[in-house]
Amino acid sequence: MDKCTICPHKCMVDRTKNFGRCKAGDKIEIGGISLHKFEEPCISGKNGSGTIFFSKCNLNCVFCQNYEISNLGNGRKIEVEELADIMLKEQENKAENINLVSPTIYADKIIEAIKIAKQKRFKYTNNIQYKWI
Numbered sequence: 001m002d003k004c005t006i007c008p009h010k011c012m013v014d015r016t017k018n019f020g021r022c023k024a025g026d027k028i029e030i031g032g033i034s035l036h037k038f039e040e041p042c043i044s045g046k047n048g049s050g051t052i053f054f055s056k057c058n059l060n061c062v063f064c065q066n067y068e069i070s071n072l073g074n075g076r077k078i079e080v081e082e083l084a085d086i087m088l089k090e091q092e093n094k095a096e097n098i099n100l101v102s103p104t105i106y107a108d109k110i111i112e113a114i115k116i117a118k119q120k121r122f123k124y125t126n127n128i129q130y131k132w133i
């Protein structure tokens, strides 16, 4: 985090003090959580996909459909433990999967959150399935 190279831009900035191209700091920021029933059917399945939308992004796509979240950075800061709890809540709500939207810039913290969730009762990480329709 003190010389960020999480993504291929390799900004080498200290994210505790400065911003790189993605404008993300050293805390996770999320712009939305939902049990999303309108992804592609193979992702949403019967119960919906457990989406977590991360604020800010390293890609800056011109036609991003989540512009307010990814480019304007709408959202709030959360701790790793809260992200783990959000994943567990999605599981309780019977989400078919955990769907991380624009996660790359927080990859290190997401790994920590999955480890915490696994210590509780998180079951998705060893259950990768591909279902073609």
Ligand code: SF4
Pocket: 004, 005, 006, 007, 008, 009, 010, 011, 012, 013, 015, 019, 020, 021, 022, 023, 024, 058, 104, 105
């Ligand atoms: S995650 Fe952000 S700060 Fe880090 S290298 Fe990528 S664009 Fe730069």
